[in-house]
Amino acid sequence: MSARRTSVFLERETYRRRRIMDAARLLPILGVALFAIPLLWPKPGDPATAGDPVPMSVAVLYIFGVWAGLIVLACLFGLKSRGWGPDRASSAQSPPKRDGGG
Amino acid sequence: MASLNTLVAICLGYVALLFVVAALAERAAAMGRGQWLRSPLIYTLSLSVYCTGWTFYGAVGYAARSGLEYVTIYIGPTLVMIGWWWGLRKLVRIGRSQRVTSIADLLSSRYGKSNLLAIGVTILCVMSVTPYIALQLQSIALSMSVFAEGDVARTKAVSAFWAAIGLGVFAILFGTRNLDANERHHGVVIAIALEAVVKLLALLAVGIFVVWGLAGGISDTLARIDASEIGQWEVDGGRWTAITLLAAAAIICLPRMFQVMVVENEDERHLRVAAWAFPLYLLLISLFVIPIAVVGLDLMPAGSNPDLFVLSLPLSQGNEGLAMLAFIGGFSSATSMVIVAAMALSIMVSNHLVMPIYLSTKVGRGASISGDVRNVVLISRRVAIVVILMLGYFYYRLSGGGAALAAIGLIAFAGIAQILPALVGGLFWRGATRAGALTGLSIGFALWIYTLLLPGFGADGALAASVMTDGPFGIGWLRPYGLFGITGLDPIVHSALWSLSLNTAAFIAVSMMTFPNPVERLQGAQFVNVFDHSMGPRGWTGSVAQSEDLMIMAQRILGPEEARALFQREAAKQGARGQLPEPTPSFVDTLERELSGSVGTATAHAMVGQIVGGSAVSVQDLMAVADESAQMLEYSSQLETKSAELTRTAAKLREANEKLTQISLQKDAFLSQVSHELRTPMTSIRAFSEILRDEAGLSGDEKERYAGVIHDEALRLTRLLDDLLDLSVLESGQVSLNTRGGTLGHVLDRALSAALAGSSDRITVHRRAEDEGIAIRSDLDRLAQVFINLISNARKYCDAPQPELTIRVRALGDRLTVDFLDNGSGVPRDARALVFEKFARVSGDKAGGAGLGLAICREIMERLGGDILYLDGHSGGAFRVILPMEGAMAAQ
Numbered sequence A: 001m002s003a004r005r006t007s008v009f010l011e012r013e014t015y016r017r018r019r020i021m022d023a024a025r026l027l028p029i030l031g032v033a034l035f036a037i038p039l040l041w042p043k044p045g046d047p048a049t050a051g052d053p054v055p056m057s058v059a060v061l062y063i064f065g066v067w068a069g070l071i072v073l074a075c076l077f078g079l080k081s082r083g084w085g086p087d088r089a090s091s092a093q094s095p096p097k098r099d100g101g102g
Numbered sequence B: 001m002a003s004l005n006t007l008v009a010i011c012l013g014y015v016a017l018l019f020v021v022a023a024l025a026e027r028a029a030a031m032g033r034g035q036w037l038r039s040p041l042i043y044t045l046s047l048s049v050y051c052t053g054w055t056f057y058g059a060v061g062y063a064a065r066s067g068l069e070y071v072t073i074y075i076g077p078t079l080v081m082i083g084w085w086w087g088l089r090k091l092v093r094i095g096r097s098q099r100v101t102s103i104a105d106l107l108s109s110r111y112g113k114s115n116l117l118a119i120g121v122t123i124l125c126v127m128s129v130t131p132y133i134a135l136q137l138q139s140i141a142l143s144m145s146v147f148a149e150g151d152v153a154r155t156k157a158v159s160a161f162w163a164a165i166g167l168g169v170f171a172i173l174f175g176t177r178n179l180d181a182n183e184r185h186h187g188v189v190i191a192i193a194l195e196a197v198v199k200l201l202a203l204l205a206v207g208i209f210v211v212w213g214l215a216g217g218i219s220d221t222l223a224r225i226d227a228s229e230i231g232q233w234e235v236d237g238g239r240w241t242a243i244t245l246l247a248a249a250a251i252i253c254l255p256r257m258f259q260v261m262v263v264e265n266e267d268e269r270h271l272r273v274a275a276w277a278f279p280l281y282l283l284l285i286s287l288f289v290i291p292i293a294v295v296g297l298d299l300m301p302a303g304s305n306p307d308l309f310v311l312s313l314p315l316s317q318g319n320e321g322l323a324m325l326a327f328i329g330g331f332s333s334a335t336s337m338v339i340v341a342a343m344a345l346s347i348m349v350s351n352h353l354v355m356p357i358y359l360s361t362k363v364g365r366g367a368s369i370s371g372d373v374r375n376v377v378l379i380s381r382r383v384a385i386v387v388i389l390m391l392g393y394f395y396y397r398l399s400g401g402g403a404a405l406a407a408i409g410l411i412a413f414a415g416i417a418q419i420l421p422a423l424v425g426g427l428f429w430r431g432a433t434r435a436g437a438l439t440g441l442s443i444g445f446a447l448w449i450y451t452l453l454l455p456g457f458g459a460d461g462a463l464a465a466s467v468m469t470d471g472p473f474g475i476g477w478l479r480p481y482g483l484f485g486i487t488g489l490d491p492i493v494h495s496a497l498w499s500l501s502l503n504t505a506a507f508i509a510v511s512m513m514t515f516p517n518p519v520e521r522l523q524g525a526q527f528v529n530v531f532d533h534s535m536g537p538r539g540w541t542g543s544v545a546q547s548e549d550l551m552i553m554a555q556r557i558l559g560p561e562e563a564r565a566l567f568q569r570e571a572a573k574q575g576a577r578g579q580l581p582e583p584t585p586s587f588v589d590t591l592e593r594e595l596s597g598s599v600g601t602a603t604a605h606a607m608v609g610q611i612v613g614g615s616a617v618s619v620q621d622l623m624a625v626a627d628e629s630a631q632m633l634e635y636s637s638q639l640e641t642k643s644a645e646l647t648r649t650a651a652k653l654r655e656a657n658e659k660l661t662q663i664s665l666q667k668d669a670f671l672s673q674v675s676h677e678l679r680t681p682m683t684s685i686r687a688f689s690e691i692l693r694d695e696a697g698l699s700g701d702e703k704e705r706y707a708g709v710i711h712d713e714a715l716r717l718t719r720l721l722d723d724l725l726d727l728s729v730l731e732s733g734q735v736s737l738n739t740r741g742g743t744l745g746h747v748l749d750r751a752l753s754a755a756l757a758g759s760s761d762r763i764t765v766h767r768r769a770e771d772e773g774i775a776i777r778s779d780l781d782r783l784a785q786v787f788i789n790l791i792s793n794a795r796k797y798c799d800a801p802q803p804e805l806t807i808r809v810r811a812l813g814d815r816l817t818v819d820f821l822d823n824g825s826g827v828p829r830d831a832r833a834l835v836f837e838k839f840a841r842v843s844g845d846k847a848g849g850a851g852l853g854l855a856i857c858r859e860i861m862e863r864l865g866g867d868i869l870y871l872d873g874h875s876g877g878a879f880r881v882i883l884p885m886e887g888a889m890a891a892q
Helices: A002-006 A008-040 A056-083 A086-090 B004-030 B040-050 B053-082 B088-097 B103-110 B115-147 B152-175 B186-215 B218-227 B237-253 B255-263 B270-287 B289-299 B306-316 B320-360 B370-399 B405-416 B419-428 B434-453 B465-470 B491-513 B518-528 B546-558 B560-574 B585-599 B601-611 B619-694 B700-732 B744-756 B780-797 B829-834 B853-863 B885-891
Strands: B740-743 B764-767 B775-778 B804-812 B815-822 B867-870 B878-884
Touching: A008 A056, A008 B053, A008 B237, A056 B053, A056 B218, A056 B270, B004 B115, B004 B152, B004 B186, B004 B320, B040 B186, B040 B255, B040 B270, B040 B320, B053 B115, B053 B186, B053 B237, B053 B270, B053 B289, B053 B306, B053 B320, B053 B405, B088 B255, B088 B270, B088 B419, B103 B115, B103 B255, B103 B320, B103 B419, B103 B518, B115 B152, B115 B255, B115 B306, B115 B320, B115 B370, B115 B405, B115 B419, B115 B434, B152 B186, B152 B320, B152 B370, B186 B218, B186 B270, B186 B289, B186 B306, B186 B320, B218 B289, B237 B255, B237 B405, B237 B419, B237 B491, B255 B320, B289 B306, B306 B320, B320 B370, B405 B434, B405 B491, B419 B434, B419 B491, B419 B518, B434 B491, B546 B560, B546 B585, B546 B601, B560 B585, B585 B601, B619 B700, B700 B853, B740 B744, B744 B764, B744 B775, B744 B780, B744 B815, B775 B780, B780 B804, B780 B815, B780 B853, B780 B878, B853 B867
Parallel strands: B764 B804
Antiparallel strands: B740 B775, B804 B815, B815 B878, B867 B878
16 A cells, blocks of 8 residues: 555556456456347348348358457456456455455 | 277277376376466366367257357357456355355355255256256267267167266266365366367367368358358347357356366466466367358258268268267267266265265264265265266157257256356345245246256157147146247247246345345355455465464464373374374364363364365354354453452452551550540549548648649549540530520620639730621530630640730631631641640640640531631631531521
8 A cells, every 4th residue: 555655656557457457347248249249230031121141251250250359358458467466456445354265 | 980899999998098197187186296287278178178069069060050159159158258357256266265166055155054055056957967968978879870880770879878877987987086175176177178178179170171171271161151051140139149148157057167167276366367268269169160060061961960060071071080080079078078067966966965964864973983974975976976877868868869969958058047146146246145046046947947948858758749839727828938928939048038037036036025144144245245355366275284283273272281292192093103193083073172172162163174174264163253252251241340349349348447447546545545644633633642641740731732632633534534525425426416596706705704714814815896796506505615625725825925815707708717816836837737636735734634625626616517727827826717607697
């Protein structure tokens, strides 16, 4: 705590870390949104959605592209968070307490 | 074409290899070597037990039937894994801090250690996983049948049966080789990791062969995909969403996934890597599914089973080696799933079903030797594995073995997903209660059975065809596929929608209406706020040097000598050479008993539990400790109160004793004074009366003088005795006051005339008559007696050549003061404190007083509610009499 107060650099670091954590939390939501987009694509035989059906190759490339993108982002977060203690990350306000867990 | 015998031989060889790898890994772990066995990579690979025969064979079939929908099975887990910071991290932390051994254990522990809930979850898991195991048997049977030359149906039936037996034996050998308190199986994890590599490589090999060998490169493959039957994006939105959700739930709730992800987790930090590496694994394994399906549909004859394209495609192209690799990959997928699932389920069955029953029986209660229990656990696990595989086999037979692999798998997913509301609620909502969890689970479970499991056996399988079309007893809105009149939905979507939504609704509603018991509330707080209560990630440290830790702790509690003696005694009993005994259960029991004598049972149990097996202190332990401490606190506070009381009493006694001693001393001094005072006049009376009696020739003058002396002394004695009597009456408080009204002037007049009457000494008295007109109400005779005493004292002791006495009356607030001031030398400073004491005489017995006058004056003034004191700071003798004004006012 005291270190944070004395050093501006550390404060920035903590702030950045929190935002990265926010991003990590939002990642699955982003994934859900991206994987839901194909549901809006026009379907063959559906009169309501006029337009050419999306070819399977495009769908495959889209799905696997999103998938790979999510993996890369998760990997970046994993690398970034390597040095953090999860306790500090989740409850920066209160120091972790030991209660005899293993 | 390879014969069936070759296949069986290859399978057995492969299994033997796995077994050797597992055994080597366990030995390395036991010897403390092989840190790489606990790497994030191994953890990630072990998670791939998610990819079973369903993935290996079924995904291609699924893709051939429904296009891209198959990816939902992998997208769900991907989303859960990349969201690890939200959910999985908490789950793993709780699993580690609470020493959870299975998903049933987790739920039971969260909801107040409810065994009923554990039993419910165990049954749910067994029933949900049964179709899943059937799926593996079916995939093995199918893959065998591809190689079969003769009777395909017979080969399938026989191979399914033998696969069940073989996998059962295999699971027993792997999963129940040893008993670990934490339910960790290093060997199994390594074997699974190896299998993960095998199946991934096999599928990638087939994929590469198809894309570059058969389709002619990536762009050609993409073109082929667009040209095929599944060449257009055509996915049902409901199924897409529902199956993604079910798969996401399954990765957390499936017993085998929970086992490898939470129970076998060595280090929380492994999640960090697995969060991206496991989705990558899933991506790789599903990458070539569409190409294989498309090329298979293209090349294979119409009507061939798309579930087998992975195998039949290389085989049809004459690539037997690749087909064999694919077969091993598929076998690998199926075996790893069956082993881990059977192991996880057997742990649940033995811990939550068999052990509670066994321990409640007479045999169980008498089982103090740990070996007994150990055997029961092992046997029950083995039996459980056999039963689970038999159930799977029967499901396979009942369902006819003809259904698509993916359809069976989805049934299992929908069942297991019923755990999700209770699990997520338990992790994030403190208000979740056991009753809510039980209700939600029961409703979801029942709906799943009715809408998915039973209809899954086909028409007239488990439910009559009429029930399927018209509902039970003809009630239309209860049709299994059209609940509440909502028809036209896909069965999976329909079942998942109703079971999960009603499950969640019931869980939340009942949780809100019921009240959790204390254990439940504490556990809830521990689970929801696990990051506040547990320490950071740490690798699993084996319990080395337990005895030393126990010794250190015992020394602190029992004292060094006693502890050493106890440990030596136990070591000798065990036949050990050193000073430290092995931490066997019996020794630990003994130690716990010894310690509980000093610190209480619960505390001792918690302390020993901390060291031995490192098990976390449970809430019950803590509550028991709190109870004990509360009792001790109460007892000690009682003691404190008592001791404070005793201290007070002792102080009072001491005070009283001091008073008594003082009074006794005073009495002694008084008696000696009195006898001395009586003796002096008596002596002269005796002497002169003897002279009168014995001397004959005395002149009349002399006789008269001697008789005069005797008379004077007798008078003095009488006066003394009068004074003493007066004083004793005053002191004992038996004096009765004769209160009358009058003016102060009158009293002074009386006193002056009495004190100065018949006196030869001339003393001038100064008074101010206007001040003395104050009316008073008091015992005027007694007051006069005080004044007389003071005036005669002034007359007697004033040593001025022209003695003068000034009497000054003044009203001071509510008091009236009468000062008697003479112009003599006054009372010496050091004697002033004593003038009011009995027998205190300032200047010898000049005036022959007994020294009681002022003592009597003070007694009188105290009785009258006033006071008398010597005035310092005056040149001559100065006495002040203080009268209360109330008396004065009352007289007016």
